Amino acid sequence: MTDPRPTLRVAVTGASGKTGAAVVAGLLEAGHEPVALVRRPEAAASLREQGAAARLVDLDAGPDAIAAALADVDAVHHVPPNMHPAEDALTADVVAAAERAGVRRFVFHSVLQPHVPAMPHHLRKATSELTVRSSSLRWTVLQPASYAQNVLPFWDAAVASGTYRVPYDVARPFTPVDLADVAGAVVAVLEDPATTYGTFELAGPEVLTSADLAAVVAELSGRPVVAERQPVADWRAAVDPDGTRADVDDLVAMFDHYDAHGLVGSPLALGVLLGRTPTTVRDALRRDLGLAPA
Ligand SMILES: NC(=O)c1ccc[n+]([C@@H]2O[C@H](COP(=O)([O-])OP(=O)(O)OC[C@H]3O[C@@H](n4cnc5c(N)ncnc54)[C@H](OP(=O)(O)O)[C@@H]3O)[C@@H](O)[C@H]2O)c1
Incomplete structure:
Protein backbone atom coordinates (compact mmCIF):
# COMPACT_ATOMS: atom_id res chain seq x y z
CA MET A 1 0.00 0.00 0.00
CA THR A 2 1.37 3.45 -0.81
CA ASP A 3 1.85 6.09 1.88
CA PRO A 4 -0.90 8.70 1.39
CA ARG A 5 1.22 11.48 2.92
CA PRO A 6 3.06 13.63 0.40
CA THR A 7 6.81 13.81 0.79
CA LEU A 8 7.73 17.29 1.90
CA ARG A 9 10.93 19.12 1.00
CA VAL A 10 11.62 21.14 4.14
CA ALA A 11 14.38 23.73 4.52
CA VAL A 12 15.82 23.65 8.05
CA THR A 13 17.88 26.59 9.31
CA GLY A 14 20.54 26.02 11.97
CA ALA A 15 20.80 22.46 10.68
CA SER A 16 24.35 21.91 11.95
CA GLY A 17 23.28 22.73 15.52
CA LYS A 18 21.75 20.57 18.21
CA THR A 19 18.13 21.40 17.39
CA GLY A 20 18.44 21.60 13.61
CA ALA A 21 20.27 18.26 13.43
CA ALA A 22 17.49 16.59 15.44
CA VAL A 23 14.84 18.08 13.15
CA VAL A 24 16.73 16.93 10.04
CA ALA A 25 16.97 13.41 11.53
CA GLY A 26 13.25 13.43 12.38
CA LEU A 27 12.29 14.51 8.87
CA LEU A 28 14.50 11.81 7.30
CA GLU A 29 13.03 9.17 9.60
CA ALA A 30 9.51 10.23 8.59
CA GLY A 31 10.40 9.88 4.89
CA HIS A 32 10.56 13.59 4.07
CA GLU A 33 13.34 15.48 2.27
CA PRO A 34 15.15 17.90 4.58
CA VAL A 35 17.19 20.63 2.95
CA ALA A 36 19.76 21.65 5.55
CA LEU A 37 20.68 25.33 5.42
CA VAL A 38 24.19 25.72 6.86
CA ARG A 39 26.98 28.26 6.59
CA ARG A 40 29.99 25.90 6.68
CA PRO A 41 30.89 23.53 3.79
CA GLU A 42 32.07 20.82 6.23
CA ALA A 43 28.66 20.91 7.95
CA ALA A 44 26.98 20.55 4.55
CA ALA A 45 29.16 17.55 3.72
CA SER A 46 28.35 15.85 7.01
CA LEU A 47 24.59 16.39 6.58
CA ARG A 48 24.72 15.06 3.02
CA GLU A 49 26.39 11.91 4.37
CA GLN A 50 23.34 11.48 6.61
CA GLY A 51 21.04 11.63 3.58
CA ALA A 52 19.88 15.25 3.71
CA ALA A 53 20.25 17.79 0.94
CA ALA A 54 22.31 20.79 2.04
CA ARG A 55 22.68 24.37 0.83
CA LEU A 56 25.16 26.97 1.97
CA VAL A 57 23.85 30.29 3.27
CA ASP A 58 24.82 32.68 6.05
CA LEU A 59 21.60 33.83 7.72
CA ASP A 60 23.25 37.21 8.37
CA ALA A 61 23.54 37.73 4.58
CA GLY A 62 20.04 39.19 4.17
CA PRO A 63 16.74 38.14 2.54
CA ASP A 64 17.98 37.87 -1.06
CA ALA A 65 20.70 35.36 -0.20
CA ILE A 66 18.33 33.41 2.03
CA ALA A 67 15.55 33.43 -0.62
CA ALA A 68 17.97 31.90 -3.13
CA ALA A 69 18.60 29.04 -0.69
CA LEU A 70 14.84 28.47 -0.36
CA ALA A 71 14.20 27.73 -4.03
CA ASP A 72 11.86 24.78 -4.64
CA VAL A 73 11.15 23.87 -1.03
CA ASP A 74 7.64 23.16 0.31
CA ALA A 75 8.19 24.49 3.81
CA VAL A 76 10.68 26.13 6.14
CA HIS A 77 11.44 25.12 9.72
CA HIS A 78 13.33 28.11 11.08
CA VAL A 79 15.67 27.38 13.99
CA PRO A 80 17.32 30.71 14.85
CA PRO A 81 20.98 30.65 15.91
CA ASN A 82 21.14 30.24 19.67
CA MET A 83 21.45 33.56 21.61
CA HIS A 84 21.99 35.54 18.37
CA PRO A 85 22.11 39.24 19.43
CA ALA A 86 19.85 40.24 16.51
CA GLU A 87 17.69 37.12 16.35
CA ASP A 88 14.53 39.14 15.72
CA ALA A 89 16.04 41.00 12.74
CA LEU A 90 17.53 37.76 11.38
CA THR A 91 14.14 36.04 11.67
CA ALA A 92 12.48 38.96 9.88
CA ASP A 93 14.95 38.36 7.03
CA VAL A 94 14.12 34.63 6.93
CA VAL A 95 10.38 35.43 6.87
CA ALA A 96 10.88 37.98 4.07
CA ALA A 97 12.98 35.43 2.18
CA ALA A 98 10.28 32.77 2.48
CA GLU A 99 7.69 35.24 1.15
CA ARG A 100 9.99 36.22 -1.73
CA ALA A 101 10.73 32.57 -2.58
CA GLY A 102 7.02 31.72 -2.52
CA VAL A 103 7.36 29.20 0.33
CA ARG A 104 4.04 29.52 2.09
CA ARG A 105 4.39 27.00 4.95
CA PHE A 106 6.60 28.24 7.80
CA VAL A 107 7.27 26.75 11.22
CA PHE A 108 9.07 28.95 13.73
CA HIS A 109 11.18 27.43 16.51
CA SER A 110 10.51 29.78 19.40
CA VAL A 111 10.84 29.07 23.12
CA LEU A 112 8.64 28.39 26.12
CA GLN A 113 7.40 31.64 27.70
CA PRO A 114 8.83 34.06 25.13
CA HIS A 115 7.18 37.10 26.71
CA VAL A 116 9.30 37.31 29.87
CA PRO A 117 10.61 40.89 30.06
CA ALA A 118 13.53 39.88 32.30
CA MET A 119 15.04 37.64 29.59
CA PRO A 120 16.17 39.65 26.52
CA HIS A 121 16.72 36.58 24.34
CA HIS A 122 13.17 35.40 25.09
CA LEU A 123 11.84 38.84 24.17
CA ARG A 124 13.66 38.60 20.83
CA LYS A 125 11.70 35.37 20.27
CA ALA A 126 8.46 37.20 21.18
CA THR A 127 9.27 39.93 18.64
CA SER A 128 10.10 37.24 16.08
CA GLU A 129 6.78 35.49 16.74
CA LEU A 130 5.02 38.77 16.01
CA THR A 131 6.89 39.08 12.70
CA VAL A 132 5.94 35.52 11.78
CA ARG A 133 2.26 36.09 12.65
CA SER A 134 2.22 39.37 10.72
CA SER A 135 3.51 37.72 7.55
CA SER A 136 1.58 36.30 4.60
CA LEU A 137 2.90 32.82 5.44
CA ARG A 138 0.93 29.83 6.67
CA TRP A 139 2.77 29.78 9.97
CA THR A 140 2.95 27.63 13.06
CA VAL A 141 4.87 28.63 16.20
CA LEU A 142 6.45 25.98 18.43
CA GLN A 143 7.55 26.95 21.95
CA PRO A 144 9.88 24.23 23.31
CA ALA A 145 10.90 23.97 26.95
CA SER A 146 14.58 23.43 27.78
CA TYR A 147 15.73 20.12 26.35
CA ASP A 178 13.07 15.33 24.73
CA LEU A 179 14.67 16.81 21.61
CA ALA A 180 13.54 13.77 19.61
CA ASP A 181 9.95 14.53 20.69
CA VAL A 182 10.47 18.14 19.56
CA ALA A 183 11.58 16.84 16.15
CA GLY A 184 8.54 14.56 16.09
CA ALA A 185 6.32 17.55 16.78
CA VAL A 186 7.89 19.48 13.89
CA VAL A 187 7.09 16.57 11.56
CA ALA A 188 3.53 16.30 12.92
CA VAL A 189 2.92 20.02 12.45
CA LEU A 190 4.23 19.97 8.88
CA GLU A 191 2.09 16.95 8.02
CA ASP A 192 -1.13 18.39 9.49
CA PRO A 193 -2.50 21.57 7.88
CA ALA A 194 -4.88 21.94 10.85
CA THR A 195 -1.86 23.16 12.87
CA THR A 196 -1.56 26.23 10.62
CA TYR A 197 -1.86 29.48 12.64
CA GLY A 198 -1.40 27.50 15.85
CA THR A 199 1.04 28.21 18.67
CA PHE A 200 2.02 25.13 20.67
CA GLU A 201 4.03 24.76 23.86
CA LEU A 202 6.31 21.72 23.72
CA ALA A 203 7.00 20.68 27.30
CA GLY A 265 4.97 24.56 30.55
CA SER A 266 2.21 22.08 29.77
CA PRO A 267 2.86 18.73 27.99
CA LEU A 268 -0.69 18.64 26.59
CA ALA A 269 -0.05 20.01 23.08
CA LEU A 270 3.05 17.86 22.59
CA GLY A 271 1.10 14.74 23.57
CA VAL A 272 -1.63 15.58 21.04
CA LEU A 273 0.89 16.27 18.26
CA LEU A 274 2.79 13.03 18.94
CA GLY A 275 -0.31 10.93 19.61
CA ARG A 276 1.32 9.54 22.77
CA THR A 277 2.66 10.60 26.15
CA PRO A 278 5.86 12.63 25.69
N1 LIG B 1 18.61 24.45 24.00
C1 LIG B 1 17.36 24.48 24.43
O1 LIG B 1 17.02 23.91 25.47
C2 LIG B 1 16.32 25.23 23.63
C3 LIG B 1 14.99 25.21 24.05
C4 LIG B 1 14.03 25.92 23.31
C5 LIG B 1 14.41 26.61 22.18
N2 LIG B 1 15.72 26.61 21.80
C6 LIG B 1 16.09 27.38 20.61
O2 LIG B 1 16.63 26.53 19.62
C7 LIG B 1 17.48 27.31 18.78
C8 LIG B 1 18.74 26.53 18.47
O3 LIG B 1 19.42 26.23 19.66
P1 LIG B 1 20.57 25.13 19.65
O4 LIG B 1 20.92 24.91 21.08
O5 LIG B 1 20.21 23.98 18.80
O6 LIG B 1 21.74 25.93 18.96
P2 LIG B 1 23.18 25.45 18.48
O7 LIG B 1 23.41 23.99 18.73
O8 LIG B 1 24.16 26.42 19.05
O9 LIG B 1 23.11 25.65 16.90
C9 LIG B 1 23.03 26.91 16.35
C10 LIG B 1 23.02 26.78 14.85
O10 LIG B 1 22.89 28.07 14.26
C11 LIG B 1 23.86 28.15 13.23
N3 LIG B 1 24.21 29.55 12.94
C12 LIG B 1 24.71 30.46 13.81
N4 LIG B 1 24.87 31.64 13.18
C13 LIG B 1 24.50 31.44 11.88
C14 LIG B 1 24.46 32.25 10.74
N5 LIG B 1 24.84 33.53 10.77
N6 LIG B 1 24.02 31.71 9.59
C15 LIG B 1 23.66 30.41 9.50
N7 LIG B 1 23.65 29.59 10.56
C16 LIG B 1 24.08 30.10 11.74
C17 LIG B 1 25.03 27.34 13.73
O11 LIG B 1 25.88 27.05 12.65
P3 LIG B 1 27.44 26.65 12.87
O12 LIG B 1 27.43 25.16 13.14
O13 LIG B 1 28.07 26.99 11.59
O14 LIG B 1 27.96 27.46 14.03
C18 LIG B 1 24.28 26.14 14.27
O15 LIG B 1 23.87 25.28 13.24
C19 LIG B 1 17.71 28.64 19.48
O16 LIG B 1 16.96 29.63 18.83
C20 LIG B 1 17.20 28.40 20.88
O17 LIG B 1 16.68 29.56 21.47
C21 LIG B 1 16.67 25.93 22.48
Whole structure:
Protein backbone atom coordinates (compact mmCIF):
# COMPACT_ATOMS: atom_id res chain seq x y z
CA MET A 1 0.00 0.00 0.00
CA THR A 2 1.37 3.45 -0.81
CA ASP A 3 1.85 6.09 1.88
CA PRO A 4 -0.90 8.70 1.39
CA ARG A 5 1.22 11.48 2.92
CA PRO A 6 3.06 13.63 0.40
CA THR A 7 6.81 13.81 0.79
CA LEU A 8 7.73 17.29 1.90
CA ARG A 9 10.93 19.12 1.00
CA VAL A 10 11.62 21.14 4.14
CA ALA A 11 14.38 23.73 4.52
CA VAL A 12 15.82 23.65 8.05
CA THR A 13 17.88 26.59 9.31
CA GLY A 14 20.54 26.02 11.97
CA ALA A 15 20.80 22.46 10.68
CA SER A 16 24.35 21.91 11.95
CA GLY A 17 23.28 22.73 15.52
CA LYS A 18 21.75 20.57 18.21
CA THR A 19 18.13 21.40 17.39
CA GLY A 20 18.44 21.60 13.61
CA ALA A 21 20.27 18.26 13.43
CA ALA A 22 17.49 16.59 15.44
CA VAL A 23 14.84 18.08 13.15
CA VAL A 24 16.73 16.93 10.04
CA ALA A 25 16.97 13.41 11.53
CA GLY A 26 13.25 13.43 12.38
CA LEU A 27 12.29 14.51 8.87
CA LEU A 28 14.50 11.81 7.30
CA GLU A 29 13.03 9.17 9.60
CA ALA A 30 9.51 10.23 8.59
CA GLY A 31 10.40 9.88 4.89
CA HIS A 32 10.56 13.59 4.07
CA GLU A 33 13.34 15.48 2.27
CA PRO A 34 15.15 17.90 4.58
CA VAL A 35 17.19 20.63 2.95
CA ALA A 36 19.76 21.65 5.55
CA LEU A 37 20.68 25.33 5.42
CA VAL A 38 24.19 25.72 6.86
CA ARG A 39 26.98 28.26 6.59
CA ARG A 40 29.99 25.90 6.68
CA PRO A 41 30.89 23.53 3.79
CA GLU A 42 32.07 20.82 6.23
CA ALA A 43 28.66 20.91 7.95
CA ALA A 44 26.98 20.55 4.55
CA ALA A 45 29.16 17.55 3.72
CA SER A 46 28.35 15.85 7.01
CA LEU A 47 24.59 16.39 6.58
CA ARG A 48 24.72 15.06 3.02
CA GLU A 49 26.39 11.91 4.37
CA GLN A 50 23.34 11.48 6.61
CA GLY A 51 21.04 11.63 3.58
CA ALA A 52 19.88 15.25 3.71
CA ALA A 53 20.25 17.79 0.94
CA ALA A 54 22.31 20.79 2.04
CA ARG A 55 22.68 24.37 0.83
CA LEU A 56 25.16 26.97 1.97
CA VAL A 57 23.85 30.29 3.27
CA ASP A 58 24.82 32.68 6.05
CA LEU A 59 21.60 33.83 7.72
CA ASP A 60 23.25 37.21 8.37
CA ALA A 61 23.54 37.73 4.58
CA GLY A 62 20.04 39.19 4.17
CA PRO A 63 16.74 38.14 2.54
CA ASP A 64 17.98 37.87 -1.06
CA ALA A 65 20.70 35.36 -0.20
CA ILE A 66 18.33 33.41 2.03
CA ALA A 67 15.55 33.43 -0.62
CA ALA A 68 17.97 31.90 -3.13
CA ALA A 69 18.60 29.04 -0.69
CA LEU A 70 14.84 28.47 -0.36
CA ALA A 71 14.20 27.73 -4.03
CA ASP A 72 11.86 24.78 -4.64
CA VAL A 73 11.15 23.87 -1.03
CA ASP A 74 7.64 23.16 0.31
CA ALA A 75 8.19 24.49 3.81
CA VAL A 76 10.68 26.13 6.14
CA HIS A 77 11.44 25.12 9.72
CA HIS A 78 13.33 28.11 11.08
CA VAL A 79 15.67 27.38 13.99
CA PRO A 80 17.32 30.71 14.85
CA PRO A 81 20.98 30.65 15.91
CA ASN A 82 21.14 30.24 19.67
CA MET A 83 21.45 33.56 21.61
CA HIS A 84 21.99 35.54 18.37
CA PRO A 85 22.11 39.24 19.43
CA ALA A 86 19.85 40.24 16.51
CA GLU A 87 17.69 37.12 16.35
CA ASP A 88 14.53 39.14 15.72
CA ALA A 89 16.04 41.00 12.74
CA LEU A 90 17.53 37.76 11.38
CA THR A 91 14.14 36.04 11.67
CA ALA A 92 12.48 38.96 9.88
CA ASP A 93 14.95 38.36 7.03
CA VAL A 94 14.12 34.63 6.93
CA VAL A 95 10.38 35.43 6.87
CA ALA A 96 10.88 37.98 4.07
CA ALA A 97 12.98 35.43 2.18
CA ALA A 98 10.28 32.77 2.48
CA GLU A 99 7.69 35.24 1.15
CA ARG A 100 9.99 36.22 -1.73
CA ALA A 101 10.73 32.57 -2.58
CA GLY A 102 7.02 31.72 -2.52
CA VAL A 103 7.36 29.20 0.33
CA ARG A 104 4.04 29.52 2.09
CA ARG A 105 4.39 27.00 4.95
CA PHE A 106 6.60 28.24 7.80
CA VAL A 107 7.27 26.75 11.22
CA PHE A 108 9.07 28.95 13.73
CA HIS A 109 11.18 27.43 16.51
CA SER A 110 10.51 29.78 19.40
CA VAL A 111 10.84 29.07 23.12
CA LEU A 112 8.64 28.39 26.12
CA GLN A 113 7.40 31.64 27.70
CA PRO A 114 8.83 34.06 25.13
CA HIS A 115 7.18 37.10 26.71
CA VAL A 116 9.30 37.31 29.87
CA PRO A 117 10.61 40.89 30.06
CA ALA A 118 13.53 39.88 32.30
CA MET A 119 15.04 37.64 29.59
CA PRO A 120 16.17 39.65 26.52
CA HIS A 121 16.72 36.58 24.34
CA HIS A 122 13.17 35.40 25.09
CA LEU A 123 11.84 38.84 24.17
CA ARG A 124 13.66 38.60 20.83
CA LYS A 125 11.70 35.37 20.27
CA ALA A 126 8.46 37.20 21.18
CA THR A 127 9.27 39.93 18.64
CA SER A 128 10.10 37.24 16.08
CA GLU A 129 6.78 35.49 16.74
CA LEU A 130 5.02 38.77 16.01
CA THR A 131 6.89 39.08 12.70
CA VAL A 132 5.94 35.52 11.78
CA ARG A 133 2.26 36.09 12.65
CA SER A 134 2.22 39.37 10.72
CA SER A 135 3.51 37.72 7.55
CA SER A 136 1.58 36.30 4.60
CA LEU A 137 2.90 32.82 5.44
CA ARG A 138 0.93 29.83 6.67
CA TRP A 139 2.77 29.78 9.97
CA THR A 140 2.95 27.63 13.06
CA VAL A 141 4.87 28.63 16.20
CA LEU A 142 6.45 25.98 18.43
CA GLN A 143 7.55 26.95 21.95
CA PRO A 144 9.88 24.23 23.31
CA ALA A 145 10.90 23.97 26.95
CA SER A 146 14.58 23.43 27.78
CA TYR A 147 15.73 20.12 26.35
CA ALA A 148 16.30 16.96 28.40
CA GLN A 149 19.57 16.69 26.45
CA ASN A 150 20.89 19.93 28.00
CA VAL A 151 22.16 17.75 30.87
CA LEU A 152 24.48 15.77 28.57
CA PRO A 153 27.35 18.30 28.23
CA PHE A 154 27.62 18.26 32.04
CA TRP A 155 27.27 14.48 32.40
CA ASP A 156 30.94 13.49 32.66
CA ALA A 157 31.80 16.27 35.12
CA ALA A 158 28.72 15.48 37.23
CA VAL A 159 29.50 11.77 37.38
CA ALA A 160 33.21 12.36 38.08
CA SER A 161 32.71 15.02 40.76
CA GLY A 162 29.41 13.82 42.22
CA THR A 163 27.88 17.27 41.71
CA TYR A 164 25.62 18.58 38.97
CA ARG A 165 26.27 22.32 39.13
CA VAL A 166 23.83 24.97 37.88
CA PRO A 167 24.03 28.74 38.43
CA TYR A 168 20.57 29.01 39.97
CA ASP A 169 18.41 27.56 42.75
CA VAL A 170 18.46 23.76 42.42
CA ALA A 171 14.87 23.55 43.76
CA ARG A 172 13.23 25.52 40.92
CA PRO A 173 10.88 23.61 38.58
CA PHE A 174 11.39 22.84 34.89
CA THR A 175 9.55 20.67 32.38
CA PRO A 176 12.40 19.33 30.20
CA VAL A 177 11.39 18.07 26.77
CA ASP A 178 13.07 15.33 24.73
CA LEU A 179 14.67 16.81 21.61
CA ALA A 180 13.54 13.77 19.61
CA ASP A 181 9.95 14.53 20.69
CA VAL A 182 10.47 18.14 19.56
CA ALA A 183 11.58 16.84 16.15
CA GLY A 184 8.54 14.56 16.09
CA ALA A 185 6.32 17.55 16.78
CA VAL A 186 7.89 19.48 13.89
CA VAL A 187 7.09 16.57 11.56
CA ALA A 188 3.53 16.30 12.92
CA VAL A 189 2.92 20.02 12.45
CA LEU A 190 4.23 19.97 8.88
CA GLU A 191 2.09 16.95 8.02
CA ASP A 192 -1.13 18.39 9.49
CA PRO A 193 -2.50 21.57 7.88
CA ALA A 194 -4.88 21.94 10.85
CA THR A 195 -1.86 23.16 12.87
CA THR A 196 -1.56 26.23 10.62
CA TYR A 197 -1.86 29.48 12.64
CA GLY A 198 -1.40 27.50 15.85
CA THR A 199 1.04 28.21 18.67
CA PHE A 200 2.02 25.13 20.67
CA GLU A 201 4.03 24.76 23.86
CA LEU A 202 6.31 21.72 23.72
CA ALA A 203 7.00 20.68 27.30
CA GLY A 204 7.94 17.32 28.79
CA PRO A 205 5.63 15.19 30.95
CA GLU A 206 7.38 15.79 34.31
CA VAL A 207 8.04 18.76 36.54
CA LEU A 208 11.66 18.33 37.63
CA THR A 209 14.10 20.42 39.66
CA SER A 210 17.85 20.38 39.09
CA ALA A 211 18.01 18.22 42.23
CA ASP A 212 15.67 15.76 40.48
CA LEU A 213 17.82 15.86 37.34
CA ALA A 214 20.90 15.07 39.44
CA ALA A 215 19.00 12.08 40.84
CA VAL A 216 18.35 10.87 37.26
CA VAL A 217 22.08 11.22 36.46
CA ALA A 218 22.87 9.26 39.63
CA GLU A 219 20.37 6.53 38.77
CA LEU A 220 21.55 6.10 35.17
CA SER A 221 25.27 6.33 35.95
CA GLY A 222 25.12 4.23 39.11
CA ARG A 223 27.20 6.89 40.89
CA PRO A 224 26.21 9.33 43.66
CA VAL A 225 25.37 12.73 42.09
CA VAL A 226 23.67 15.68 43.80
CA ALA A 227 22.77 19.13 42.47
CA GLU A 228 24.73 22.13 43.69
CA ARG A 229 24.17 25.80 43.09
CA GLN A 230 27.16 27.45 41.42
CA PRO A 231 27.58 31.17 42.20
CA VAL A 232 26.85 33.16 39.02
CA ALA A 233 30.16 35.02 39.39
CA ASP A 234 32.03 31.67 39.33
CA TRP A 235 30.07 30.59 36.25
CA ARG A 236 30.86 33.87 34.50
CA ALA A 237 34.57 33.64 35.33
CA ALA A 238 34.69 30.07 34.03
CA VAL A 239 32.91 30.64 30.70
CA ASP A 240 34.11 34.18 29.94
CA PRO A 241 37.42 34.81 31.71
CA ASP A 242 38.35 37.86 29.59
CA GLY A 243 34.84 39.34 29.45
CA THR A 244 34.50 39.22 25.66
CA ARG A 245 31.50 36.91 25.14
CA ALA A 246 28.48 38.78 23.79
CA ASP A 247 25.85 36.37 25.13
CA VAL A 248 26.90 36.18 28.78
CA ASP A 249 24.73 39.04 30.10
CA ASP A 250 21.64 37.49 28.48
CA LEU A 251 22.52 34.09 29.94
CA VAL A 252 22.94 35.63 33.41
CA ALA A 253 19.52 37.29 33.02
CA MET A 254 18.13 33.83 32.17
CA PHE A 255 19.78 32.27 35.23
CA ASP A 256 18.35 35.05 37.44
CA HIS A 257 14.88 34.28 36.10
CA TYR A 258 15.42 30.54 36.57
CA ASP A 259 16.65 31.29 40.09
CA ALA A 260 13.38 33.00 40.94
CA HIS A 261 10.88 30.96 38.94
CA GLY A 262 12.32 28.02 36.97
CA LEU A 263 10.58 27.61 33.59
CA VAL A 264 7.56 25.35 33.19
CA GLY A 265 4.97 24.56 30.55
CA SER A 266 2.21 22.08 29.77
CA PRO A 267 2.86 18.73 27.99
CA LEU A 268 -0.69 18.64 26.59
CA ALA A 269 -0.05 20.01 23.08
CA LEU A 270 3.05 17.86 22.59
CA GLY A 271 1.10 14.74 23.57
CA VAL A 272 -1.63 15.58 21.04
CA LEU A 273 0.89 16.27 18.26
CA LEU A 274 2.79 13.03 18.94
CA GLY A 275 -0.31 10.93 19.61
CA ARG A 276 1.32 9.54 22.77
CA THR A 277 2.66 10.60 26.15
CA PRO A 278 5.86 12.63 25.69
CA THR A 279 9.15 10.96 26.66
CA THR A 280 10.52 11.29 30.20
CA VAL A 281 14.00 12.69 30.81
CA ARG A 282 15.08 9.30 32.13
CA ASP A 283 13.99 7.50 28.95
CA ALA A 284 15.40 10.18 26.62
CA LEU A 285 18.83 10.07 28.29
CA ARG A 286 18.80 6.28 28.51
CA ARG A 287 18.18 6.13 24.75
CA ASP A 288 20.77 8.81 23.88
CA LEU A 289 23.42 7.25 26.13
CA GLY A 290 22.80 3.81 24.61
CA LEU A 291 21.72 2.32 27.96
CA ALA A 292 19.34 -0.62 28.08
CA PRO A 293 15.65 0.36 28.39
CA ALA A 294 14.24 0.02 31.92
N1 LIG B 1 18.61 24.45 24.00
C1 LIG B 1 17.36 24.48 24.43
O1 LIG B 1 17.02 23.91 25.47
C2 LIG B 1 16.32 25.23 23.63
C3 LIG B 1 14.99 25.21 24.05
C4 LIG B 1 14.03 25.92 23.31
C5 LIG B 1 14.41 26.61 22.18
N2 LIG B 1 15.72 26.61 21.80
C6 LIG B 1 16.09 27.38 20.61
O2 LIG B 1 16.63 26.53 19.62
C7 LIG B 1 17.48 27.31 18.78
C8 LIG B 1 18.74 26.53 18.47
O3 LIG B 1 19.42 26.23 19.66
P1 LIG B 1 20.57 25.13 19.65
O4 LIG B 1 20.92 24.91 21.08
O5 LIG B 1 20.21 23.98 18.80
O6 LIG B 1 21.74 25.93 18.96
P2 LIG B 1 23.18 25.45 18.48
O7 LIG B 1 23.41 23.99 18.73
O8 LIG B 1 24.16 26.42 19.05
O9 LIG B 1 23.11 25.65 16.90
C9 LIG B 1 23.03 26.91 16.35
C10 LIG B 1 23.02 26.78 14.85
O10 LIG B 1 22.89 28.07 14.26
C11 LIG B 1 23.86 28.15 13.23
N3 LIG B 1 24.21 29.55 12.94
C12 LIG B 1 24.71 30.46 13.81
N4 LIG B 1 24.87 31.64 13.18
C13 LIG B 1 24.50 31.44 11.88
C14 LIG B 1 24.46 32.25 10.74
N5 LIG B 1 24.84 33.53 10.77
N6 LIG B 1 24.02 31.71 9.59
C15 LIG B 1 23.66 30.41 9.50
N7 LIG B 1 23.65 29.59 10.56
C16 LIG B 1 24.08 30.10 11.74
C17 LIG B 1 25.03 27.34 13.73
O11 LIG B 1 25.88 27.05 12.65
P3 LIG B 1 27.44 26.65 12.87
O12 LIG B 1 27.43 25.16 13.14
O13 LIG B 1 28.07 26.99 11.59
O14 LIG B 1 27.96 27.46 14.03
C18 LIG B 1 24.28 26.14 14.27
O15 LIG B 1 23.87 25.28 13.24
C19 LIG B 1 17.71 28.64 19.48
O16 LIG B 1 16.96 29.63 18.83
C20 LIG B 1 17.20 28.40 20.88
O17 LIG B 1 16.68 29.56 21.47
C21 LIG B 1 16.67 25.93 22.48
